[in-house]
Amino acid sequence: MKSLIPALLAAALLLSACTGETAVSPSPSQSAPVSSARPSDAPPSSSDAPEAPAWWENISTEDLPDTLSAAEDVQAGSGSLYRLAELPDQDIVLYGYGGDSDGAPCGVLLARGDTLTPFDQVCLSAQHPMLPQLRWDDLDGDGSGELAVVYLVSNSAGSSVFELHVYRPLSDGGWADCGLLPGYYGPLLDGLLSFSYDHDENTVTITAGSEKISVWYDGPNEPDGLAPVGGLVFFRYEDGAYTAVFGLQITAGDASPADIGTLTAQVSYDGDALTLTDFRLNANGGV
16 A cells, blocks of 8 residues: 555645635745644544544555546546546656535545655546646756646636646655645735726726736726636746736626736745746737
């Protein structure tokens, strides 16, 4: 049987398996949270009902599939394991579990050699799924590599959301996960972006710090403002670094949100936290 990392198991015991709850995200001055709790820190009382085993308990080598699955074959709620992606040169395999988070498959098992590390996170979107993209690179410049994984976690009409996770190898063979999640970038971008509309010129102006774009607007209704940022999120990789791309949309009455441009930001990783810097606005043209 392959080994599961004890410290990460203790932390995982504190999480509800595949409920869709989002862990606290790192802020620019805060690293990803690490639990120091152990099972003995809070022993259950005799009146507590026994908890159901976590999905990753008692997994053996025989349970792990040896062929890659197609994205369409991964089913939420199936309770099955799926081989999603691999990096043979690094002896890394990413497995997904058929848990259920609002209809999306939930549960990740990261294998390196004989060590398995579980994470409770969405691994594919409920609709129009795509397999995760893996990359091994020295993202923090410390001379050692990290595993970067881009997951498509939501994909429906008018919305596509990817998540970037960086897994740092630990000395015991496990991994420390740091994800760029809506809990971090949502409030950050809401405070950064501003919207204005010039009635006489029929132009919409978006600002982000010192960046500004203005586009001509000819919609049927006067625009109300920016739609909440986070419905269109992508990541590009180039020259050893990731760029986050956020789609910008404006709302106007009952009409569907209209694309107006994008906000890009450089993704920085320092070994503990992911942060966004160097914001740039790009206009689509008239809407």
